[in-house]
Amino acid sequence: MTAGDGAGAAGLAAGGDARVAAVDNIRPVLWRDGAVVLIDQRKLPLEEVELQCTTWQEVAEAICNMTVRGAPALGVTAGMGMALAARQALADSSGDAARFHAAVQAASKALFETRPTAVNLPWALREMEPIWKREDLSPAEITEAIEKRAVRIFEEDLASCHAIGEHGADLITGDEPVVLTHCNAGALATAGYGTALGVIRSAYVRNPKLRVFADETRPLLQGARLTAWELVREGIPVSLITDNMSGYFMKKGAITHVVVGADRITANGDTANKIGTYMVSVLAREHGIPFYVAAPFSTIDLSLATGDSIPIEERAETEVTGYGSERWAPWDVKVRNPAFDVTPNANIAAIITDRGVARPPFTESLRALA
């Protein structure tokens, strides 16, 4: 795994409207010259550094240690990880199809086990499965096909984010909207442009009076470090608040809309997202503020009936007892650190997808979009 400078430059320019392109220039994951190039999100915003992965094992490590994170970006990265796995298997199997298949299957299983909550990751691996299981193709042909599919997953996610942005912008009404978002559902969490931040970007292009409140998002500070970085560098007005301030601002009437991303949405619309999202949804409901979830269709898991079945990742105690190398909690304290919570569908006014906007009852509206 090699690191280099210039993360901000990683990527393509968006096509279409120049004003949209001006707020679309971050690419957290790219397939470049047979390697997966990641913006190292652990180091943002203080350092903008790229990390180059040339093996699927390095990709798996980058997912576990949150170099790359955010549900759609995890799907894109896992797909590219499979492209590396096929290349490695091709080089190591000397044309033996059985060895090739076994190596690719082992990589798929290991990537599946990296992070449990975001469904985009297993979704991308499932997209690859029929390709590497094809018996009519040689290992070399399978390798080429997996690489092509990985690049297409990237392109499809980018297009989805722009579609989500356009659908969602219709919902950000009023002369001077103030949108609260939680965690980072931005360009960094997707192939680019973002889901919740895609809505915010598209709404801002339409109405430059829009302002944003970003929750800092303890414990890993995705709001303070990543959402704030994205919006500041694009000149979209943003105020950073701590997680426990949103009720204060809602009560004062300072927030008009809430838009968040999702890691997994079940058939009834229950939505897993970064820990603290549920709390925001309860506050929004109490204050009559519309609470929107923005996600591509690859985040919707129609195989699960309700949010009770979503696996919730528990992460290291050290994320709660301090930050980085600093510790502030006593040594013997017990800690809980669930990384996600589930917002019940009753608190969600609409789910904004690339295929359109789903309204309650979600069991029907999501099925109709599927």
Ligand code: MRU
């Ligand atoms: O733990 P993370 O940083 O991967 O969690 C990310 C989130 O919860 C995002 O809101 C979600 O993945 C949606 S990203 C478009």
